[in-house]
Amino acid sequence: MDLEDRRRASSAVNRFGLGARAAATEPSGDPRAWLLAQIRRPPDGAEWLAGLPDSLDYLRRETDLMRELRKLRRRGATATGRGPTAAGHPEPRNPFQQRFREAFGDDLRRESLARWQIAATTTTPFAERLVRFWSNHFAVSVDKGPVRLYAAPFEREAIRPHFAGRFADLLLAVETHPAMLRYLDQAQSVGPDSPLARRIDRRLALRARRNDQPARQLGLNENLAREIMELHTLGANAGYTQADVTEFARALTGWSVPFPGQLDRGRVDRPFFYRAAAHEPGTRVVRGRRYPDTGFDQARAILLDLAASRATARHLAFQLARHFVADVPPPELVERLEQAYLESGGELAAVYAAMIDAPASWSPAARKFRSPQDFLVAALRGGSMVLGSRAQPFEWFAARLGQPTFMPRSPAGFSDLAADWIGPDALWKRVQAAEGLASRVPRAGLDPRVLATSLLGLRYDPSVQAALERAEAPQQALALLFASPAFQWRV
């Protein structure tokens, strides 16, 4: 291979993938063909995900747990308690948290382990990076309690199957998933003039009159409608108004998650439920277009139009180019991805193919700073670390480095800009983490110089070599490798 071939092979693995694996020889042959092949088949990882509960299972078990806790509370049992915890914390555990942990702790651990295992071992790392890109584009955050069980299934059920299909299908899968419906408060949004609101209003008005209190209003919640437009599709400043947001929110009323009663009656076969009684009747006008009241299909029609919009094409093109190529992506690249989106009718595979094909995507000057999760995954793969049965240490590192899994704390997701990750304190913590990670690399047959060659490629330059040569022990050399500036960039 000549120098240019080596450089491209390294870009395929690092810029578009998750970092080299120590023993791997990929990509063998043409890097473009290697990337293209990954979006034409289901991504690796099925064996790790097999046997995990689906969202409907979680909904049923969560409902059971809520009932159990309500019963406990009614009986006046305050603590199911073991009193102070093993660590000697003075306050007794919250009984809810304790029962939640007992009921779901194993599931959460398995979900976490599966995700790290896939990242560590996948032979379709470009596909995996795309899955993670969309998970972050459609961010949900598990610091909101009702979302906690559903973030991992959200990625498995809504993102993974559609990551290289039509954007419209991905969008529909995302916006009907319980994780999103709960995270952005859609599940409880009720049309103010819907049959349900009128029924409940009458009852509450009666009670209010008896107690001489103001009547509680049931109604609209516009959170999901706004973020779909601003973050998921059109992008900020794309010409929509507050009236468009409110109209879209009205159309979305009824999109919800099955309630306990429905789960009991066994009439539910998926974790989405359209509550016709909560739907706001009437024609809606969004961005100048009229949508007759067709129930569930009204908001669906709006979503499809949003997906087909030029603003959406532009927004997604920019986000993808920024994620893979550069913080400030070359305008001609964004343009090219936008065209591919519009010409293919929103086929994501066509957009990815255009990106792989564009010379700007392979520019030697382009580089992206690894986010904390990227950094950890690259070290995990590069160091052939063994996860065993627990991914907990990696979750801990991710949280301390500022990127706890599925917890961006904002529907905008984690930042994709170097400036947000390269503060002095953040760099310091990376060096600390690098030491911790180096101590997890199996020692058998370890030659740091050989490893550095395969992980850094052409960036294993004389100054890095000199530093590695002087290391006193293999573990120290590895810490240096993981902490080196060359390892922090996807080039």
Next chain:
Amino acid sequence: MISRRDLLAMIGGGIGVASLTGWAPATLAADPAGPRLLFVLLRGGLDGLHAVPPYGDPGYAALRGPLALSPAGPTEAGGIASKLDATFALHPSLTFCAHLYARRQFMPIVAAAPPYWGRSHFEAQDCVENGTDSPSGAETGWLNRAVGVLREGGLSATTVTPLIMRGQAKIDEWSPPLPNRVNPILLQRLEPLYGEDPVLAAAFADAIGAREEDARIDGSMRGARLGVGQRLPSIFAAAGAFLARRGGPRIVFVEDYGWDTHANQAAILTRKLAELDRAVRAFHDAVTPAWGRTAAIVVTEFGRTARINGTGGTDHGTGGAMFVFGGAVAGGRVGGQWPGMRPQELYQDRDVHATTDQRAVFKGVLGKHLGIAEDTLARVIFPGSAGLRPTGGLLREGANT
């Protein structure tokens, strides 16, 4: 090159901060008697009507329904609010803040907003942070520019640098540490490598420089609990310790998340405001030697709808509450102009009308407290704000003399 002094500090590890002040890097030259500023951004949109309920407004109870609070007694939304004056009260969770109010060291300012009124979290936060009148008005943060103008130390108590602290001026960063001490030899080997990376060189050098100064606060945080309800008080306590330190930063930035209460607002804010209240107390206790020279500003990107929505919460709005507190603050009154809550008084028949541009308050504090000239405030720190008069009367007379 890493200096011998850095190495000593790092090898020594446990060396007390007192023995290090003799080394005096640039930021340690600050006047120990100078004013201190804590700036807090609550991301997500704190509901001002919930934190500072206008119980005396004739429109309040009807619009707020089950979310209404009262100083007369407990309501469905919570306990007894602390009465501030004939119109306003403070949320029952804010007990320490009410205590500071009684000491005239806490002032809520009602109906405040950044100049952007578009109801997007991200654009509104960008606007609060860049200090201009639009979300895309500047690429750098106004707190960074203030640090640059003062030529004093600034510190961001965050894991990642937020916009408000980004820019030309050097900013220290700090967040709760990882437990391991780094091998000094490793740092020595890394330093030339980072020196060659144009983007990372400065940040890496700062990372090493900051370590010795932070050693003590890191030490005190190492065993700290960062679980639910503990994070904010721990970080406020660290912020207070930094500001109180001889030669420490003049300006510290802290942020918090989770204020976007579209549903179940009463329970969430009861918990979140209690955490904020504990944080204010922790900050007070930690900054105490410098408390009399300290002002703190707490803001959020927007207020929320005056009416409650269908899910026991509120949606994105406009006018909201902000807080100014500290030993240098002339508190004990409610600031701002109350626009009222009758339908025709609401902004777009929906939100509390914003009558105070947050930047007027920022300018009032930066001018009087930090001594930044009005012209500099209007041109450099809040560009294009010459027509916006700084809010007066925020600081105690003679607070910093």
